[in-house]
Every structure is written in structure tokens, then in C-alpha cells.
Amino acid sequence: MYLSLQEIIDLEQETGIPFWELIRREECEETKISPEKLFEQMRNMYREMKQADADYDPSLRSHSGLAGADGQKMAAARQNRELLCGDFINRVMEKALKMGESNACMRKIVAAPTAGSCGVLSAVLLTMEEQKKIPEEKMVEALFVAAGIGGVIARKATLAGAAGGCQAEIGAASSMAAGAAVYLMGGNGEAISHGAALAMKGLLGLVCDPVAGLVEVPCIKRNVIGAVNALTSADMVLAGIRSRIPADEVFDAMRQVGRALPEELRETARGGLAVTPTGKNIREMLEEGSPDGY
Numbered sequence: 001m002y003l004s005l006q007e008i009i010d011l012e013q014e015t016g017i018p019f020w021e022l023i024r025r026e027e028c029e030e031t032k033i034s035p036e037k038l039f040e041q042m043r044n045m046y047r048e049m050k051q052a053d054a055d056y057d058p059s060l061r062s063h064s065g066l067a068g069a070d071g072q073k074m075a076a077a078r079q080n081r082e083l084l085c086g087d088f089i090n091r092v093m094e095k096a097l098k099m100g101e102s103n104a105c106m107r108k109i110v111a112a113p114t115a116g117s118c119g120v121l122s123a124v125l126l127t128m129e130e131q132k133k134i135p136e137e138k139m140v141e142a143l144f145v146a147a148g149i150g151g152v153i154a155r156k157a158t159l160a161g162a163a164g165g166c167q168a169e170i171g172a173a174s175s176m177a178a179g180a181a182v183y184l185m186g187g188n189g190e191a192i193s194h195g196a197a198l199a200m201k202g203l204l205g206l207v208c209d210p211v212a213g214l215v216e217v218p219c220i221k222r223n224v225i226g227a228v229n230a231l232t233s234a235d236m237v238l239a240g241i242r243s244r245i246p247a248d249e250v251f252d253a254m255r256q257v258g259r260a261l262p263e264e265l266r267e268t269a270r271g272g273l274a275v276t277p278t279g280k281n282i283r284e285m286l287e288e289g290s291p292d293g294y
């Protein structure tokens with residue numbers, strides 16, 4: 001069980017075994033599942049992500065009425081070339097919104113690492129496969145890379161918003177996606193770790209403040225931020241830029257920041273956006289059973 005990314009990087013440098021394969025081997029040892037079977041399990045998970053993206057239904061609304069149809073709006077605006085960020089990023093934004101909305105509408109999604117942050121990794125990976133024409137085998141390897149980063153974050157800190165704030169969910173998902181994106185662009189373990197570090201640094205301190213306690217506002221749109229942050233972090237690494245603080249130290253800092261966050265900002269819906277006048281108003285409306293209009 002790897003307790004740091006540095007252990008994986010060192011092992012990769014010593015043995016020449018790639019990062020993703022080291023993660024698979026560790027998982028095989030722990031689960032006693034054969035390497036081939038584990039790869040197929042990961043492939044199935046990737047296909048589930050793809051299916052969830054394809055199954056997006058713009059007519060659906062969440063039970064609260066707060067979520068739905070934004071993925072479709074993004075798609076329409078992208079197709080009409082009305083946006084600023086360029087086609088690739090716009091596609092990533094669209095997929096992140098769609099997956100977050102599908103989760104809010106109780107559709108099947110792949111929690112990676114959590115349901116609330118399910119749109120980050122999927123948006124980055126699915127867009128990269130589509131736009132860069134990357135073979136599925138490589139995408140599955142990238143999922144192992146992401147899983148390796150997520151595993152280290154879980155061991156060093158947490159992946160739960162209730163324990164560490166949203167930095168532990170969207171932040172961790174972004175870190176995983178950045179490392180996976182760097183890998184898909186040819187990066188080794190050292191480069192992967194810098195992608196993961198830069199992404200987490202950008203979201204350090206992010207609080208968990210879901211309006212009315214639902215994983216909808218601000219969660220869905222934070223998936224967009226997490227996905228785009230992953231890509232800008234990966235791009236910095238591909239340009240030769242490195243994180244001054246190593247990834248493992250960034251994750252340690254994330255744990256410390258999470259512990260320092262007051263309970264109000266750790267999924268209790270008692271702080272941040274949840275207690276803004278509008279946030280409180282939405283909660284009251286939902287408690288009175290009149291979600292229409294939201």
C-alpha cells in the first residue's frame with residue numbers, strides 16, 4: 001500500500017515499471033485478483049463513465065428542482081460558438097455539468113472519488129479520448145493512475161467532504177484528473193505527481209457548503225472548476241513548470257487545512273453558500289414542500 005506518491009516515483013525510476021502498472025500490481029496484491037481481471041474491471045468502470053455521459057437526459061430535473069438542463073445549455077452554446085474558452089475546454093465543461101446533473105437526478109454515475117465530484121475525472125478523460133483519439137487501453141491505464149493518486153490522498157488525508165471540506169472531494173478529483181491527463185500526454189511518475197500537486201494547490205481550502213444539504217448547489221458547477229483546473233495544471237506540467245511544493249506535502253497540507261475548517265464548512269450545510277439569504281430561502285422553500293421555481 002503506497003503511503004506517498006514519492007514511493008511510486010522512486011519505484012518507477014528504479015524498476016522502469018510505469019506508474020499505472022505499479023498501482024495495478026499493488027491492487028492485485030491486496031485483492032488477490034489477477035492483473036488481467038483487474039484491468040477488465042477498470043475497463044468496465046471506464047465504460048460505465050462513458051455510458052453515464054451518453055445517457056444524459058436534458059429533460060430531467062432533480063427532485064428539488066435545483067438541478068438539470070445546464071449541460072444542454074452548455075452544449076448548445078458550444079455548438080453555436082458563443083463561448084470564450086475554446087472547443088476543448090467547453091466540451092470538458094459540458095461533460096462535467098452533465099455528469100453532475102445526472103448524479104443530482106439519481107442517474108447511474110461512477111463516483112470518482114465521490115458521487116459529488118463524479119464529473120471531474122470523467123469530463124477530463126472522456127474528452128481526451130474523444131478529442132485526442134487515445135486508445136481505450138491507455139484510458140484504462142490513466143484510470144489506474146488516477147486511482148493511485150486518490151489512494152495516496154485517502155491515506156494521507158481524506159476523500160470526504162464531511163471530514164476535509166470540498167478540497168477533499170472536488171480537490172482530490174481534480175488532482176486525480178490532472179495526474180491522469182499528464183500521463184495521457186506522455187508524462188512519467190514525476191510529471192504526474194506535479195500535475196496532482198498543482199491541481200490540489202489550486203483548490204486548497206475549498207469549503208463544503210451544500211445548499212439545503214443537497215449535492216447540487218454548488219457541487220455541480222464545482223465539477224466544472226475541478227475539471228478545468230485539472231487541465232490547466234496538466235498544461236503547466238507539460239510546459240515544463242513544476243510545483244514548488246511536492247505533491248505529498250500538498251496532501252499533508254490538505255489534511256491540516258481540512259482539520260482546521262470549522263464544522264460549519266464540512267458538509268453540515270451550516271456555513272458558506274448554504275447560509276446566504278438565497279441559500280436559506282431555498283432551504284425554507286424545500287422544507288415547505290414547494291420546490292417549484294428552483
Ligand code: SF4
Binds near residue numbers: 117208218219
Ligand atoms: S460542496 Fe460538499 S457535497 Fe458538494 S461536492 Fe463539494 S464536498 Fe461534495
